[in-house]
Ligand SMILES: Nc1ncnc2c1ncn2[C@@H]1O[C@H](COP(=O)(O)OP(=O)(O)OP(=O)(O)O)[C@@H](O)[C@H]1O
């Protein structure tokens with residue numbers, strides 16, 4: 549394995565076996581992501597962006613091939629070990645936020661520290677909130693926020709522990725154009741300051757252009773774009 553690769557995917561196959569039909573969402577996908585890089589994943593709705601990110605996160609099983617993250621093969625771990633691995637190494641922004649409804653914004657942002665039994669970095673979290681223009685929402689609950697605010701809280705939560713790999717699924721899907729650009733620039737800053745590796749999915753080619761490399765997903769295949 550290339551020493552500088554943080555993610556190495558080989559011949560990945562993901563099949564959804566539904567009640568009505570069987571769908572091959574990813575077919576022999578191979579790619580490498582360099583440590584410290586900023587990668588965009590583009591493709592139309594239903595092309596498999598979330599599927600690929602969820603496979604990399606170890607959140608869904610796959611049918612064939614391998615995914616190695618930081619020299620650790622996902623399929624060589626059991627469910628519990630994968631959860632532990634996620635906690636330590638990954639920052640995940642799901643397409644549908646997944647904030648905990650019973651917790652305030654502040655407490656949602658502390659989850660990554662608490663899960664890892666680590667000291668809470670309140671100062672950095674404050675800074676993220678400021679950069680994401682989330683003033684005065686810290687003590688609110690998710691249902692008291694707009695969709696775009698919830699999305700930005702989910703981004704702050706994913707970044708709060710400065711994880712080595714950030715997987716962001718359409719992190720700008722609910723934002724206006726200007727806020728979308730702001731969010732991607734923040735991800736890029738995190739990447740540059742803390743040497744984080746970022747992979748984000750988007751429909752928006754303009755946003756994808758912030759990336760060092762762009763991959764296109766189409767017909768179950770992933771190819772470098774341009
Ligand atoms: N749990 C599931 N069961 C069956 N099929 C699924 C499941 N999840 C996704 N699919 C199908 O797999 C394909 C890829 O879906 P995926 O969610 O990865 O696309 P996407 O690129 O993220 O789309 P979007 O841009 O709309 O978020 C789609 O055809 C979808 O219908």
Ligand SMILES: [Mg+2]
Nearest residue numbers: 597598643717
């Ligand atoms: Mg998706």
